[in-house]
Amino acid sequence: MKKRILILDDQRAILEVVTEALAYEQFEVMDISLGSRLFDAVCDFRPDLILLDYKLADTNGGDLCRQLKDSPGYRHIPVIIFSAYFTPADHVNPGGCDGILYKPLDLESLLSTVYGFLDGQAARTPESA
Template sequence: MLKRVLVLDDNQDILDVVQETLSYEKFEVKSTADSNKVMSLVKEFEPDLIILDYRVAGTNGGEVCQQIKSHPEFNNIPVIIFSAYINHQDEILAYGCDAIINKPFDLAELIDKVNDLIY
């Protein structure tokens, strides 16, 4: 069975690149641009890893990460936060994420961090 990755980003180009890259690496990927749908997708899709963009419309990725990490059923799911705000790493880590990937990101770094956290 393929490992599942849920991705939140409000930039469709980034969603497309991440989906294509992770699918090529043999992951099952579900993506959304709506931060308000993440918790219901976590329940429905049961991902092995979640990638959240830090800056999205609505609830930011850090707040979504906090919701996931404070939920007794999902708090063990690794979460990566994408961020273009490299000067705010301590602030982002305070949300409880397992890793940060700085934007713009290298696809090899994405694959390495996903593999490190999922296996």
């Protein structure tokens, strides 16, 4: 069965690139652009992983992540926040997220991180790409 990934970003170009890359890898992908739709989408789609932008037009991704992690029904879902507002040196964990990707997104890092969370391994090796 295909793993399901939900992506929330308010930039259409990022949604298109990430959705296409993940669909190419045979994931089932749903994308949304409004934070207000997140909980309905999680309930309907039942994702195995959530990719969540930190700064959204209608809300804050860190706040949404905290709400997910505080919910007994959703806290088990890994949440990866991506943002241009943090660097690896910042040592932040917005909303109790499980991982952070830094914008601009590097597709190899994205895929490696996604496979790492979904496979329960640290990262996918280049040979398995």
